[in-house]
Amino acid sequence: MLDLVSEIFSRYCLIMLLVLGTIGLTFNTLIFTRQTFRQTSCVHYFLASTIANYFVVFFILPSRILSDGFNIDPGQYNLFYCKIRFYTYFTAKSLSSWFIVLACFDRRMSSSQNVHLRAFARPSVSRLTIVITTFIGLIFYAYVLYFYEIDSNRNCDSRPGVYSVFNDSVYLIGYSITPPLLMLIFGIWTIANTRRLRRIAPRGRRISILNKRDHTLMLMLFLQVIVITVTTVPHAVQKLYSTLTIDVPKDDYTKAADNVFIVVVRAVSFFNHSCTFYILTLSGKMFRQELYRILRKMTCRRPLQATRNNQHLRTLTHGIKFTAADRPVQVKERAAKQNVP
Template sequence: MLNLVSDIFSRYCLMVLLILGTIGLTLNTLIFTRRTFRQNSCVHYFLASTIANYFVVFFILPSRILSDGYDIDPGQYNLPYCRLRFYTYFTAKSLSSWFIVLACFDRRMSSSQSVHSRAFARPIIARWMIAITTLVGLLFYAYVPVFYIIDSNHNCGARAGFYSLFDDSVYLVGYSLAPPLLMLIFGIWTIGNTRRLRRIVPRGRRLSPLNKRDHTLMLMLFLQVTLITITTVPHAVQKLYSTLTLDVPKDDFTKAAENVFIIVVRTVSFVNHSCTFYLLTLSGKMFRQELYKITRKFMCKLGRQAIRTDHQLRTLTQTVKFTTSNPQLQRKQQLKKRNTEQMVSIQNRLT
């Protein structure tokens, strides 16, 4: 039974997440790069998170399918690949969450009464914050290429002892605890600013700092924060628990159950990186509207291409029919062909 559960999550569930992630991230990119969102700083953070998720879906997920589902793991024998995989694993997953933290902070600043605070919510500031956060994330996990080795059992992981405990603690705090906590703080702060603005602005007058698009983005952020919290915390807690109980004696059934639990929570942690598109589509009306525009444009383009191809086929068919039904034209073509053959024959004789 445990082996069946392990196969379902390590093979089929991960494969489904890979397919969903490929479709969702592609559509996310098409939507976030549309002209409608180019001047929205919050969408810049969504796009940056999507780009980070590309590394998770297209690099980490296939390696997990091979290693967990089919016992094919080059990291057991190739140390550079071992270190590169886990370095990409930590940085990509963490940056994806931290960009959402920046999006929450951006919404908090955009809802402020201060003009200077609202000036933070600009695309140029978002691009700078994305670049700085990316650099910090790459440096933050720079210890991975140093601490990670291939042990005597051909397992790729952090060195035993303090290094392993440090690695799990950093993953727990930097990926599973700090981002959701900061998202929650900025979310509550934004709600407080919104209510304060409603009390200040006279009745019947619209709020200038916030509009329908801002409220939609905040709803999308809230749902994504919830998803991040649910999917990331169990895996980080499991990693820390495994490290702390590494020297505790366990029977075979307990070890098998823990291995299955590891595969399950690890698979669940990829849901956040593969299914954001479907969450945003359900929660954001403007998101669905842009998706409808893209779909309609694509269908119209296919329709025009089909009409053009049909027109070309009709023209070619009419030309062929005219050629075959015109005896005079056929005689001219045959005469031209005969003259060409005679000229070639004469040239061959001369040579």
């Protein structure tokens, strides 16, 4: 039974997440780069998180399918691949969550009464913040390139002892606990600011930070906070538990149960990175409207183009017929005037 559960999650669930992630990330990119969203600073963070998820879905997830589902792990034989895989794993997953944190902070700034704080919620500021955050993430997780190695059992893993404890603690605090906690704080702060502005705003006056787009973005953020918390915390706790109990004697059944639990929570941790598109589609009406426009444009592009060409040809034809028919009349009228005595 345990082997069946392990096979289902390590093969079929991961393969399904790969397919769903490919479709979802593609649509996320198409939607977030449309003119409707391009001028919103919060959406820039969503797009940056989507780009980080590309590395998770197309680089990390296939390697996990091979290693967990089919026992094919190139990291067992190539030290460079071993280091790069886990460096990309930690960096991309963490940046994906931290960009959502910045999106929550952006909404908090946009709801402020202080005009100087609202200036933070600008596309130019968001682009600069994304570049700085990416650079910090790449530097911060550089320790992975030193900590990870191929052990005597031909497993690509962090060095035992204090290195492993430090690595798992950073993963738990920096990826699974701190980002969702900050998202929650900024979200509650934003709601408080919004209610305060509603109380002091004159009736009938529309404030830009209280429009439908901001409410939709806030709902999308809150759902992502919930999903990130539910999918990341179990995996981080499991990693730390495995490290702390590595020297504790266990019977065969306990070892098998631990291995199945590792496979399950590891597969669940990829859900947030693969299925953000479907979360956003369910939560945001504006998001669904843009998706509908894209699908309609994709499916109706050729018929619309053919209709436009036909209309253009008809216009030219009518113009040509009118000109050709009009010239003889004008010539006859001029000849008649010349023959008049």
